[in-house]
Amino acid sequence: MGEKFEPKIIGFLCRWCAYAGADLAGTSRMEYPPNVYTIRVNCTGRIDPTFVIKSLAQGADGVLIAGCHPGDCHYMEGNYMMLKRYTLLSRLLEQFGIEKERVRLEWISASEGEKFAKTVHEMTEKIRQLGPLNWNTGKKEGR
Amino acid sequence: MGKLKLGFYWAASCGGCEISVLEIGEKVLDVMAVADIVFWPAAVDFKFSDVEKMEDKSIDVCFFNGAIRNREDEHVAKLLRAKSKVMIAFGSCAVDGCIPGLGNATTVKDIFTRAYHETPSTINPEKVEPQPKYSIPEGELELPELRENVSTLDEVVDVDYYVPGCPPVGEQVWNAIQAIVSGKLPPKGSVVGASDRALCHECERKRLGNKFKTIYRPYEIVPDQEQCLLEQGVICMGPATRGGCGALCPKANMPCWGCYGPSPNIEDQGAKMLSALASNLDSTDEEEIKEALGKVIDPLGKFYKFTLTKSILGRVRK
Numbered sequence: 001m002g003e004k005f006e007p008k009i010i011g012f013l014c015r016w017c018a019y020a021g022a023d024l025a026g027t028s029r030m031e032y033p034p035n036v037y038t039i040r041v042n043c044t045g046r047i048d049p050t051f052v053i054k055s056l057a058q059g060a061d062g063v064l065i066a067g068c069h070p071g072d073c074h075y076m077e078g079n080y081m082m083l084k085r086y087t088l089l090s091r092l093l094e095q096f097g098i099e100k101e102r103v104r105l106e107w108i109s110a111s112e113g114e115k116f117a118k119t120v121h122e123m124t125e126k127i128r129q130l131g132p133l134n135w136n137t138g139k140k141e142g143r
Numbered sequence: 144m145g146k147l148k149l150g151f152y153w154a155a156s157c158g159g160c161e162i163s164v165l166e167i168g169e170k171v172l173d174v175m176a177v178a179d180i181v182f183w184p185a186a187v188d189f190k191f192s193d194v195e196k197m198e199d200k201s202i203d204v205c206f207f208n209g210a211i212r213n214r215e216d217e218h219v220a221k222l223l224r225a226k227s228k229v230m231i232a233f234g235s236c237a238v239d240g241c242i243p244g245l246g247n248a249t250t251v252k253d254i255f256t257r258a259y260h261e262t263p264s265t266i267n268p269e270k271v272e273p274q275p276k277y278s279i280p281e282g283e284l285e286l287p288e289l290r291e292n293v294s295t296l297d298e299v300v301d302v303d304y305y306v307p308g309c310p311p312v313g314e315q316v317w318n319a320i321q322a323i324v325s326g327k328l329p330p331k332g333s334v335v336g337a338s339d340r341a342l343c344h345e346c347e348r349k350r351l352g353n354k355f356k357t358i359y360r361p362y363e364i365v366p367d368q369e370q371c372l373l374e375q376g377v378i379c380m381g382p383a384t385r386g387g388c389g390a391l392c393p394k395a396n397m398p399c400w401g402c403y404g405p406s407p408n409i410e411d412q413g414a415k416m417l418s419a420l421a422s423n424l425d426s427t428d429e430e431e432i433k434e435a436l437g438k439v440i441d442p443l444g445k446f447y448k449f450t451l452t453k454s455i456l457g458r459v460r461k
Contacts, residue, residue, distance in 0.1 A: 048414065048415070048418055049414040049415075049417050049418050050410055050411050050414040050415060050418075050455070052414075053411060053414050053454075053455050053456060054410070054411075054455055056456070057455045057456055057457075070427065077427065080427045081421070081422050083427075083429065083432060084421035084422065084424050084426075084432050084436065085417065085418055085421040085422070087421070087432050087433055087436050088417050088420070088421050088436045088439060088442055089414075089417060091436075091439075091442055092413070092417060092442040092443055092446070095248075095441075095442060095443040095459065096443065096456050096459050096460060097459045097460030097461075098460065135456070135460075
């Protein structure tokens with residue numbers, strides 16, 4: 001302890017848009033914090049809320065979900081599925097005492113490398129302010 | 144071989160599981176023909192001291208219902224584990240935490256504040272709260288302390304088998320007892336007396352492939368008797384719930400509450416149900432989605448009614 005807190009963020013990125021956008025940010029040599037651990041998924045519609053909850057329970061301080069803009073989904077409506085799940089999930093997580101800002105849904109196209117870098121910047125800073133989540137240290141206490 | 148020795152106990156529970164044992168009806172006589180009850184506080188007059196005097200592993204099968212809410216529940220669970228050859232988590236509370244497990248949505252301090260100071264029916268000007276120990280002239284009185292977290296049975300002792308349900312339906316209780324009496328028990332850790340598939344597999348309602356536009360709470364709608372309830376906008380927990388009850392609630396035109404816990408291969412019943420519900424909403428408009436799903440007033444209470452304790456997150460943040 002005593003070291004500066006570095007947020008650990010799990011990033012679920014859709015392969016058609018957000019992952020390509022992240023790739024573009026890299027090939028364009030844009031700088032952004034190295035705090036997002038990327039997991040490529042075929043579509044945001046494939047992201048089960050369980051993935052998000054499990055990430056948070058197992059040590060992540062935040063989760064970024066990024067996919068195609070509405071109307072642009074490679075599979076027609078996968079991103080709308082995610083939007084619907086996210087709408088309910090973020091309310092659920094608030095009830096669990098997990099701040100809304102820790103789980104973020106963002107639409108990032110393959111050409112928006114800059115938006116990806118900006119999103120990661122903002123999110124890392126926000127979570128740095130919120131501090132570590134340390135989910136499991138609280139759970140077993142008093143058992 | 145002598146008669147089987149059976150023990151029953153209730154920890155933090157409502158008593159419904161005790162009644163579900165009697166729901167097997169006259170078959171209880173068949174059970175008595177091959178088994179003796181050596182401990183059952185709800186029905187037979189034995190004391191804790193009688194159990195303490197027993198030799199270790201002298202009870203053949205212990206049916207333990209109820210969650211572990213206070214220190215007494217924990218103590219008795221450990222005692223009965225030591226005295227029993229086979230320990231069965233019986234009913235939703237012992238298996239998944241159930242309604243007592245919703246205590247993990249708050250803290251002990253808040254529970255006391257609410258129960259002893261805030262409820263409209265409470266008059267407590269001296270701000271009295273129950274104490275674990277209290278001295279009176281006749282001696283010292285003791286109350287078991289509440290634990291900071293509610294636990295499932297398998298979080299405090301080793302559990303051999305699970306019988307889910309709130310309460311387990313009579314027929315399944317009988318199946319479980321038969322499996323025990325015949326000695327044909329599945330591998331340790333198995334769920335006994337329930338299906339290996341989701342509730343939807345045993346529900347006779349038709350799926351037409353429709354999605355819903357808005358959510359109805361049960362009192363706001365008389366649903367069609369034939370069609371899938373979820374398609375009609377009634378939150379039916381079927382897709383994320385283990386079958387085995389025979390779809391009792393959907394048969395009575397009421398949605399499944401999810402009391403059999405998550406179906407196999409589902410880690411988190413709440414997250415899975417949230418996913419299933421949201422995906423069935425017919426809308427691509429952000430505002431419309433917000434409004435429609437806003438009708439789920441208490442997502443935690445709805446999706447984790449029976450499994451908060453056993454869920455991945457386990458409790459709300461303190």
